[in-house]
Amino acid sequence: MARKPGVTVAGVRRRAQILHKAEELIARGAFQDMTMESIADALDVSKSGLYHYFKQKDDLLFAIRLETLTGLITHQRERMNSGRPYVDLVREMLYDGIKLVSDSPAKYRAIFELKMKSIAEREEEIQALERDYFHMMAATVQGAIDEGSIRPTDPRLVTQAILSMINHAQYWFKPSGRLSHRALADAYWEMLFIGVASEEWRTVPTATPIPRAANVEFINTEHSPPS
Amino acid sequence: MARKPGVTVAGVRRRAQILHKAEELIARGAFQDMTMESIADALDVSKSGLYHYFKQKDDLLFAIRLETLTGLITHQRERMNSGRPYVDLVREMLYDGIKLVSDSPAKYRAIFELKMKSIAEREEEIQALERDYFHMMAATVQGAIDEGSIRPTDPRLVTQAILSMINHAQYWFKPSGRLSHRALADAYWEMLFIGVASEEWRTVPTATPIPRAANVEFINTEHSPPS
Amino acid sequence: MARKPGVTVAGVRRRAQILHKAEELIARGAFQDMTMESIADALDVSKSGLYHYFKQKDDLLFAIRLETLTGLITHQRERMNSGRPYVDLVREMLYDGIKLVSDSPAKYRAIFELKMKSIAEREEEIQALERDYFHMMAATVQGAIDEGSIRPTDPRLVTQAILSMINHAQYWFKPSGRLSHRALADAYWEMLFIGVASEEWRTVPTATPIPRAANVEFINTEHSPPS
Amino acid sequence: MARKPGVTVAGVRRRAQILHKAEELIARGAFQDMTMESIADALDVSKSGLYHYFKQKDDLLFAIRLETLTGLITHQRERMNSGRPYVDLVREMLYDGIKLVSDSPAKYRAIFELKMKSIAEREEEIQALERDYFHMMAATVQGAIDEGSIRPTDPRLVTQAILSMINHAQYWFKPSGRLSHRALADAYWEMLFIGVASEEWRTVPTATPIPRAANVEFINTEHSPPS
DNA sequence: AATGAATGAGTCTTCATTCAT
DNA sequence: CATGAATGAAGACTCATTCAT
Incomplete structure (x- = not known):
C-alpha cells in the first residue's frame, strides 16, 4: 500500500483531531450534521485531506465506535482487576457511564445509534467488542451476586438496566442543570440497589404477582451468561 | 390550489396510511432511510402525492410525534382515572412502554430521537406535550408515594428510570426472542421496586463510599472533560 | 414504483435527447468527456434532471449500447429477409457499418469500448444481443458460402474481418476527407472479396505455405457456427 | 531539487518498471483504472514517488506510446532491410501485429485509444512517429506492388485493413482459446491475399451493384445522418 | 386529487498534483 | 531519492421541494 497515514507525528495528531471533531459535531446536534465538509x-x-486518514465516511464512524468501545473495555478491565468489592465496581460502572454521557454525549450515542446505520462489513469486529463489553459488565454483576451483595438475578438484565439509565440520560440530562451527574448516579444507584418500594410494600406482592424473572434466556444474541 | 387535504374520507385514510408507513420505515432501519421517495x-x-398531505417532510415527522404523544397521553389519562392503586399504575406504565417498544419500536424512537433533528417552529407544541406526558407519569409516581407504596424519592427520577428502561429496550430487545416483553417488564419492575441488593446489604446502602473514579480516558483524543 | 419516467410525450422526447447528446459527447472526444454535467x-x-431518466450513469451507457445493438439487429434481420443474394447482403453489411461509423462514430465505440468498463449486472443482456448480432452476420456469410459466392471459409473469421474494418475506421476515417465512406467500403470489399494478390501470385504459395484455416474453433466464446 | 530521474542505474530500471506496470494495468481493464494511485x-x-520519474500523468501515457511506437518502428525498419520478398514482409507485419496483440493487448490500445485522450502538447512528436510507422508499412505494401506480388491498389488502404485486423483482435481474441495467434494471422492473410470469393464469382466483382442501403435508423433517437 | 418533470443545494468520493521533510 | 500530508477541481448521486397539467 502506498497509503500510510498516521506515520508522522503530525499525522497521528491530525487523525485524532478529526476523530475528536467528528464526535463533537455528533454531540451537538444530529448525525446528519456531521458531514465530511463540516468536519473539514x-x-x-x-x-480531501480527511480522506487521507479515512477512506470513507463510514471508516470515520467506525473508528469512533472502535475507540469508544476500546476505551470503555480497557477501563472496565482495569476496574475488574482492582480487587475492590464487586458492588462497588457495579456502582462505579453506573457512575462512570453517567459521567461519560455528561462529559461527551457523543460517545454513547456513537455506540447505540451508529450501529443502526453502518456497513455490515467490519460490523462483526465492533459487535465482538460490544459483546465483550457487555460480558464484562455482566461478569461484574455476577461477581457481586457471588460475593453476596446482589441477590440472585439475571446479571444480563441488571446490566441492561444500567445501560438503559446511562444511555437514556443523553436525552434529558443537562450537566449545567441543578442535578450533578454525581447526584444522578447516586440516585439511580439507590433506586436500583434498594428499590423504590416502601418498607411495608416490599413484602406485599402487588396485584399481579411478580414471577421470578431470573435466568430468562435471550435469543438472537450470543450472550452466554457469565459462568 | 387544490382543496385542503383530509377533507375526503379517502383522504383521511390516505393520510393515516402515510403516517403509518413512515413509522414502519423508521422502525426498520435508520431515519435516513425514511426519505420522501422511499415512503412514496x-x-x-x-x-408529489405525499406533498398533498404533508407540505413538508418536517410536517410528517411532526405528525408522527404528535400522534404518538397524544396516544400515550390519552392512554395515561385514562389509566390515572381508573381508580386503581398507584403502584399498579406505575407498574403498568412500565409494562405498557415495554410492550409498545416491542410492538412498534419506532414509536419511542420517534419521541426521543426525532426531537434532536427537527425544525424548531412548532417544536414548542410538541415539547408541551412531552412535558404533559412526563408530568402525568411523575404525578402517578407521586401518587404511589402518597399512598405509601413507594418510599419518598424524587418522582421525576423514578420516571426517568422507567423511561430509560423502555427507551433502551429498542436497542436490544427482540420480540421474537425467548424473553417475552411481559417477562422483561416484570423483571425490570422487580429490580426497580425491591432493588437488586441482597437482604444483608440493603441495610448498609451507602456504607461503601464510591471512590473517586479514575477518569475514563480514550486513546488518541484530546478531550478533557470540563473540570 | 413511484418513478415512471418516459410517460409523457415530453418525457419520451427528453429521454431520447439525453441519449443522443450523450452519444454526441462520446463521439467527439473521450468517454471521460461524457460527464453527467456536460450532458446536462x-x-x-x-x-438531477438527468437522474429522472437514468438512475445511474451506467444506465445511460447501457441504454446507448442497448439501442445501438437493437437497431443494428433489427436492420440486419430485415436485410436477411429481403431475398437478395447473400453476397450482396454481406457487402451491404460492410457498407452499412462503414457508413454508421462515418455518421456517428459513437455508436460503434459504444459497442466495442463500453463493454470494457461497465457493471456486470445487466451485462449478460447486452452480451446476448452481441452474440445475436454476430451470429446473424456469420449466418449471412454462411448463406453466401452456401449459395456459392464465397468459398468455404470459417464464416466467423470473415465476420470478424468485416467488423475489424468497420471498427477501426473510427480511428482514422474522416468523413470530410477525400475518400467517401462509399469509396472506402467499396475498396475494402474488393480487397476482401477478390484479395490483393496479383494474378500470378494468387497461385504461387508464398514462402511459408498458407495452411487451410477454415473450421478453426473458438474457445471462451459460445459462438456456435451457423449450421 | 533532486537530480534528474534516470541518472542512476536503479533509477532507469525503476522507470522501466513503472512503464511496464502501467501498461499491465491498461491491459487488464479500462484506462480509467490506470490511476497514479493504482500504479503506485x-x-x-x-x-509521489512516481512523480520523480514522470512529472505528469500525461508524461507516463506519452512514454508508453513513445516506447511502443519506437519499438514497432525499429522492428519494421529491420524487417525492411532484411532483403526478403515484400509479400513476405507484408504478411509478417500482419503476423507480428496479431502476435503483439496476443502477447500484450495494451500495446495497440496504447496507440489507438490513448491518442484520443491526451493533451496536445507533445502530441505532434507522437503523430510524426505514427505517420512514420504508417508510411513504413505502406511503403512495404508498395514494395510488394512493385515487385508484382500485390496487384495495384492503394497501399494505404491495404495498410489500414491490416491494422484493422490487428487492432480489432484485442476485443475478441483470447490467446488461451483454441485458435492460436498464428492460425488467426494465417487465416486473415489468406482472406486478404486471395480473397474470399469463390472462383466463379471472382470474375464478376462489382457486377451486382450495391443498392441504396436503407438508412440504419435507431429507435428513440433523432439522429439524422448528414445527407 | 394525483402525477411526471424539473431543480438547487448539498454530500460523498476520486484524482492529479504539489510540497515540506 | 522517497514519503506522507495536503489540496482544488471535478464528478456521481441524493433529496426535499415546486410546478404545470
Whole structure:
C-alpha cells in the first residue's frame, strides 16, 4: 500500500483531531450534521485531506465506535482487576457511564445509534467488542451476586438496566442543570440497589404477582451468561 | 390550489396510511432511510402525492410525534382515572412502554430521537406535550408515594428510570426472542421496586463510599472533560 | 414504483435527447468527456434532471449500447429477409457499418469500448444481443458460402474481418476527407472479396505455405457456427 | 531539487518498471483504472514517488506510446532491410501485429485509444512517429506492388485493413482459446491475399451493384445522418 | 386529487498534483 | 531519492421541494 497515514507525528495528531471533531459535531446536534465538509471546515482542512486518514465516511464512524468501545473495555478491565468489592465496581460502572454521557454525549450515542446505520462489513469486529463489553459488565454483576451483595438475578438484565439509565440520560440530562451527574448516579444507584418500594410494600406482592424473572434466556444474541 | 387535504374520507385514510408507513420505515432501519421517495415507493404513490398531505417532510415527522404523544397521553389519562392503586399504575406504565417498544419500536424512537433533528417552529407544541406526558407519569409516581407504596424519592427520577428502561429496550430487545416483553417488564419492575441488593446489604446502602473514579480516558483524543 | 419516467410525450422526447447528446459527447472526444454535467449543460437541463431518466450513469451507457445493438439487429434481420443474394447482403453489411461509423462514430465505440468498463449486472443482456448480432452476420456469410459466392471459409473469421474494418475506421476515417465512406467500403470489399494478390501470385504459395484455416474453433466464446 | 530521474542505474530500471506496470494495468481493464494511485500501489511505491520519474500523468501515457511506437518502428525498419520478398514482409507485419496483440493487448490500445485522450502538447512528436510507422508499412505494401506480388491498389488502404485486423483482435481474441495467434494471422492473410470469393464469382466483382442501403435508423433517437 | 418533470443545494468520493521533510 | 500530508477541481448521486397539467 502506498497509503500510510498516521506515520508522522503530525499525522497521528491530525487523525485524532478529526476523530475528536467528528464526535463533537455528533454531540451537538444530529448525525446528519456531521458531514465530511463540516468536519473539514471546522478543522480548517480540505475535504480531501480527511480522506487521507479515512477512506470513507463510514471508516470515520467506525473508528469512533472502535475507540469508544476500546476505551470503555480497557477501563472496565482495569476496574475488574482492582480487587475492590464487586458492588462497588457495579456502582462505579453506573457512575462512570453517567459521567461519560455528561462529559461527551457523543460517545454513547456513537455506540447505540451508529450501529443502526453502518456497513455490515467490519460490523462483526465492533459487535465482538460490544459483546465483550457487555460480558464484562455482566461478569461484574455476577461477581457481586457471588460475593453476596446482589441477590440472585439475571446479571444480563441488571446490566441492561444500567445501560438503559446511562444511555437514556443523553436525552434529558443537562450537566449545567441543578442535578450533578454525581447526584444522578447516586440516585439511580439507590433506586436500583434498594428499590423504590416502601418498607411495608416490599413484602406485599402487588396485584399481579411478580414471577421470578431470573435466568430468562435471550435469543438472537450470543450472550452466554457469565459462568 | 387544490382543496385542503383530509377533507375526503379517502383522504383521511390516505393520510393515516402515510403516517403509518413512515413509522414502519423508521422502525426498520435508520431515519435516513425514511426519505420522501422511499415512503412514496412503499405506498405506491407518487412523491408529489405525499406533498398533498404533508407540505413538508418536517410536517410528517411532526405528525408522527404528535400522534404518538397524544396516544400515550390519552392512554395515561385514562389509566390515572381508573381508580386503581398507584403502584399498579406505575407498574403498568412500565409494562405498557415495554410492550409498545416491542410492538412498534419506532414509536419511542420517534419521541426521543426525532426531537434532536427537527425544525424548531412548532417544536414548542410538541415539547408541551412531552412535558404533559412526563408530568402525568411523575404525578402517578407521586401518587404511589402518597399512598405509601413507594418510599419518598424524587418522582421525576423514578420516571426517568422507567423511561430509560423502555427507551433502551429498542436497542436490544427482540420480540421474537425467548424473553417475552411481559417477562422483561416484570423483571425490570422487580429490580426497580425491591432493588437488586441482597437482604444483608440493603441495610448498609451507602456504607461503601464510591471512590473517586479514575477518569475514563480514550486513546488518541484530546478531550478533557470540563473540570 | 413511484418513478415512471418516459410517460409523457415530453418525457419520451427528453429521454431520447439525453441519449443522443450523450452519444454526441462520446463521439467527439473521450468517454471521460461524457460527464453527467456536460450532458446536462449541453441540454440546458439540471444535472438531477438527468437522474429522472437514468438512475445511474451506467444506465445511460447501457441504454446507448442497448439501442445501438437493437437497431443494428433489427436492420440486419430485415436485410436477411429481403431475398437478395447473400453476397450482396454481406457487402451491404460492410457498407452499412462503414457508413454508421462515418455518421456517428459513437455508436460503434459504444459497442466495442463500453463493454470494457461497465457493471456486470445487466451485462449478460447486452452480451446476448452481441452474440445475436454476430451470429446473424456469420449466418449471412454462411448463406453466401452456401449459395456459392464465397468459398468455404470459417464464416466467423470473415465476420470478424468485416467488423475489424468497420471498427477501426473510427480511428482514422474522416468523413470530410477525400475518400467517401462509399469509396472506402467499396475498396475494402474488393480487397476482401477478390484479395490483393496479383494474378500470378494468387497461385504461387508464398514462402511459408498458407495452411487451410477454415473450421478453426473458438474457445471462451459460445459462438456456435451457423449450421 | 533532486537530480534528474534516470541518472542512476536503479533509477532507469525503476522507470522501466513503472512503464511496464502501467501498461499491465491498461491491459487488464479500462484506462480509467490506470490511476497514479493504482500504479503506485501495484509497484509498492508512494504516489509521489512516481512523480520523480514522470512529472505528469500525461508524461507516463506519452512514454508508453513513445516506447511502443519506437519499438514497432525499429522492428519494421529491420524487417525492411532484411532483403526478403515484400509479400513476405507484408504478411509478417500482419503476423507480428496479431502476435503483439496476443502477447500484450495494451500495446495497440496504447496507440489507438490513448491518442484520443491526451493533451496536445507533445502530441505532434507522437503523430510524426505514427505517420512514420504508417508510411513504413505502406511503403512495404508498395514494395510488394512493385515487385508484382500485390496487384495495384492503394497501399494505404491495404495498410489500414491490416491494422484493422490487428487492432480489432484485442476485443475478441483470447490467446488461451483454441485458435492460436498464428492460425488467426494465417487465416486473415489468406482472406486478404486471395480473397474470399469463390472462383466463379471472382470474375464478376462489382457486377451486382450495391443498392441504396436503407438508412440504419435507431429507435428513440433523432439522429439524422448528414445527407 | 394525483402525477411526471424539473431543480438547487448539498454530500460523498476520486484524482492529479504539489510540497515540506 | 522517497514519503506522507495536503489540496482544488471535478464528478456521481441524493433529496426535499415546486410546478404545470
